[in-house]
Amino acid sequence: MNELIEKAKEFHTLTKDELVSLLANDGINDVLFQAADSVRREFVGDEVHLRALIEFSNYCRCNCLYCGIRAENNLVERYRLEKAEILELAQHAAASGYKTIVLQSGEDFSFKADYLAEIVAGIKKLDVAVTLSIGERSYEEYKILKESGADRFLLRIETTDKGLYEKMHPKASLENRKRCLYDLKELGFETGTGCLVGLPGQTVESLADDILFFKELDADMIGIGPLIPHPHTPLRDSECGNLMLSLKVMAFTRLLLPDINIPATTAMETLNPEGRIMALQAGANVVMPNVTAEGVRGKYEIYPNKAAVNYAELSKKLSQIGRTISHKKGFRGRSCRKDIR
Ligand code: SAM
Numbered sequence: 001m002n003e004l005i006e007k008a009k010e011f012h013t014l015t016k017d018e019l020v021s022l023l024a025n026d027g028i029n030d031v032l033f034q035a036a037d038s039v040r041r042e043f044v045g046d047e048v049h050l051r052a053l054i055e056f057s058n059y060c061r062c063n064c065l066y067c068g069i070r071a072e073n074n075l076v077e078r079y080r081l082e083k084a085e086i087l088e089l090a091q092h093a094a095a096s097g098y099k100t101i102v103l104q105s106g107e108d109f110s111f112k113a114d115y116l117a118e119i120v121a122g123i124k125k126l127d128v129a130v131t132l133s134i135g136e137r138s139y140e141e142y143k144i145l146k147e148s149g150a151d152r153f154l155l156r157i158e159t160t161d162k163g164l165y166e167k168m169h170p171k172a173s174l175e176n177r178k179r180c181l182y183d184l185k186e187l188g189f190e191t192g193t194g195c196l197v198g199l200p201g202q203t204v205e206s207l208a209d210d211i212l213f214f215k216e217l218d219a220d221m222i223g224i225g226p227l228i229p230h231p232h233t234p235l236r237d238s239e240c241g242n243l244m245l246s247l248k249v250m251a252f253t254r255l256l257l258p259d260i261n262i263p264a265t266t267a268m269e270t271l272n273p274e275g276r277i278m279a280l281q282a283g284a285n286v287v288m289p290n291v292t293a294e295g296v297r298g299k300y301e302i303y304p305n306k307a308a309v310n311y312a313e314l315s316k317k318l319s320q321i322g323r324t325i326s327h328k329k330g331f332r333g334r335s336c337r338k339d340i341r
Contacts, residue, residue: 001028008255009035019208023248036251036283043258044285046323049330051100051131051263052093052291055300056081060106062135063170064158066196066238068230068301069106075232079296080108083115087122093291094126099329101128102154102288107135117148124149129329131192136176139183146187151331153184154192156223159199160213161206168199181217190332192221192261197249198241199227207249215256220332221286222260224250225267228303243271247282254283259333261286269307276307277317286330287314 004022008014014022022028057080058069069076081089090101101123105111111134123130131152132145142153157177159165165174184191195210214222226241246268254262263286264279272278276287289309290297315325 001025002031005031005035005255008252009039012256012258014252014256016205016208016212019211019252020204022252023204023207023245026244029244029248032248032251032255033282036254037281039254039258040262040283040285044261044333047285047326047328047330048280048318048323049100049261049286049326049328050098051102051286051288051330052090052096052098053102053104053288054081054086054089054093055104055290055292055297056086057105057108057111058300059108059110060135061109062107062172064172065168065170066199066227066230066233066235066303068233068303070233073232076301077299079299080110081296083119083122085293086119089291089293090123090126090128094128096291097327098291099128099327100131100152101126102131102133104133104154105135113137113141113144117144120145120148120150129331131190136172136180139187142180142183142187142189146189150189151329152190152192152221154194154221154223155180155184156192156194156196157181157210157213158196159202159206160195160209161202164199164201164206167201181219185217190220191217192223193217193219194221194223194225195249196241197224197226197246198239200235200238207245211249211252211256214253219257220260221262222250222253222257223263223265224253225265226271228267228270230301230303240271241267243268243275243278247278250279251283261330261332263288266290266307267303270303270305273307276309276314277321280318280323281321289314 133154226246264276264284268275
């Protein structure tokens with residue numbers, strides 16, 4: 001097993017069967033995390049990129065079985081920020097030193113592409129990178145957003161298991177999710193995707209497929225999060241996703257896509273107060289602090305007790321593990337090595 005990890009560390013490939021046997025074996029975890037940490041250091045260095053997250057609307061037309069802001073959850077107090085409020089949050093974040101602003105929302109079609117494009121163009125004047133995470137749209141809408149200056153787009157595939165995908169996402173299709181991701185790539189967005197770990201009925205085989213899909217798409221960013229059940233969703237009685245398994249999926253992703261950006265996700269920190277640091281030592285190189293105004297932050301409750309980032313504490317913890325906060329926009333560092341391009 002250790003030889004397979006050595007092979008992945010050197011050649012950045014593993015077969016599905018190899019991934020399945022490695023994911024199912026917890027005896028390899030320390031060796032795996034060390035290998036992912038060393039590949040992270042070699043390809044993307046010791047800097048940690050901070051992305052300022054603005055959650056600008058919790059309206060959503062979707063009914064994902066796990067998500068606290070799903071349309072059918074009537075217990076959520078809905079909100080939408082105005083353009084001026086979003087720009088003010090972005091200005092404040094840029095003035096505080098953030099070099100990337102992430103705009104995230106539910107699938108809220110009242111934000112038309114043209115209106116979002118005006119917001120993106122306003123934020124781009126602050127000399128920051130802009131990431132969008134607004135769900136599924138048409139090619140034409142993504143094109144308008146790209147032309148307005150947006151640099152990146154996050155859209156997790158959630159799971160590549162078609163049956164499971166369709167069970168978890170009523171009226172949605174895996175094909176359309178994939179179509180969106182390939183459109184985003186074609187339009188020149190740095191494209192981020194990722195999966196949820198711990199969906200009921202998910203198998204190790206499907207997690208292996210997820211990792212191979214990230215490689216096939218040549219994703220530029222991957223966010224892996226354990227499922228955290230929300231009490232007002234159909235998955236209220238499900239188990240939490242397993243943190244170790246989530247870290248393993250993330251570590252294999254680093255081995256197979258060595259030069260991409262990988263966040264230490266908030267869901268990992270929510271499950272374990274050291275989850276973020278564990279992730280940063282197992283392949284991650286990005287943290288996404290939430291800069292949404294306190295007054296509305298609690299309403300964007302995709303799962304309960306979402307962990308926050310304390311800047312002073314984070315920078316102290318980072319220096320303890322030999323890492324520093326980056327002051328760059330942190331685009332994907334293309335490797336000059338042909339075998340991993
Ligand atoms: N609507 C956009 C989209 O579909 O990409 C962005 C917002 S969506 C709420 C952001 C992410 O939250 C999803 O990709 C999903 O993986 C994650 N999420 C939602 N509910 C969750 C839960 N209960 N536990 C962990 N992650 C969750």
